[in-house]
Amino acid sequence: MQTQRLRIAIQKKGRLSKECQDLLKRCGVKFNMVGERLVVHAENMPIDLLLVRDDDIPGLIMDGVVDLGVIGENELEEVALERAARNEPNDYVKLRRLDFGGCRLSIAINKDDEYQGPQDLQGKRIATTYPQLVKRYMDQQGVKFSTCMLNGSVEVAPRAGLADAICDLVSTGATLEANGLKEAEVILRSKAVLIQCTRALSDEKQALINRLLTRMQGVIQAKE
Numbered sequence: 001m002q003t004q005r006l007r008i009a010i011q012k013k014g015r016l017s018k019e020c021q022d023l024l025k026r027c028g029v030k031f032n033m034v035g036e037r038l039v040v041h042a043e044n045m046p047i048d049l050l051l052v053r054d055d056d057i058p059g060l061i062m063d064g065v066v067d068l069g070v071i072g073e074n075e076l077e078e079v080a081l082e083r084a085a086r087n088e089p090n091d092y093v094k095l096r097r098l099d100f101g102g103c104r105l106s107i108a109i110n111k112d113d114e115y116q117g118p119q120d121l122q123g124k125r126i127a128t129t130y131p132q133l134v135k136r137y138m139d140q141q142g143v144k145f146s147t148c149m150l151n152g153s154v155e156v157a158p159r160a161g162l163a164d165a166i167c168d169l170v171s172t173g174a175t176l177e178a179n180g181l182k183e184a185e186v187i188l189r190s191k192a193v194l195i196q197c198t199r200a201l202s203d204e205k206q207a208l209i210n211r212l213l214t215r216m217q218g219v220i221q222a223k224e
């Protein structure tokens, strides 16, 4: 269902939402977040913001339901791999990397465990929310392992006896430290990115996207 208005999916609430809204505002998009609305209409441009869980954003783009989205590369790549494995549409266009949402996806082990390299993970059970990215990395390394899929509390899995290691997002490392873990391997360095669906858009929409991108370039450069 194509609409005249450009649809942009952004995280409703979480680590990406404030900076994402700030970026759009600095690019001149005027809007007012009120209540628990799913769709917010921009006041001065033909743009609708769709406020959703970040997990839903890659699929909305890959299914061509929305035109643009802002999402962490970690989530984007995990969903793309998952959809590829299921033979579902998994294409998107990365328009630009943004200057927020920086984190790394790392494998962490008990702080007293010996670690020389990926071979030391042989046969281990790794708790994670990112099974596809872990599998890609471990396959590249030629290391056999098993997973324990958790959508939350990944960092307590080793202590709880559910897994030998974890693979989770890290920014400062304080959470790992607090759980008696240490970072062993960084498997992905991630930032928020602006993505577009691959379906052809109207000339008007594409022109608006190009205008937004130009402004974004200026806004991001001005901050550097």
Ligand code: ATP
Binding pocket: 011, 012, 013, 014, 015, 016, 052, 053, 054, 055, 071, 072, 073, 074, 075, 101, 102, 103, 169, 170, 171, 172, 190, 191, 192
């Ligand atoms: P939602 O309710 O939308 O599903 P969530 O709990 O999955 O939210 P957040 O914790 O808000 O997600 O994180 C969103 C994204 O922010 C992550 O996928 C990642 O790209 C980025 N991020 C940046 N720093 C961190 C960090 N220290 N820990 C987790 N995510 C981070």
Ligand code: ZN
Binding pocket: 053, 054, 055
């Ligand atoms: Zn999420």
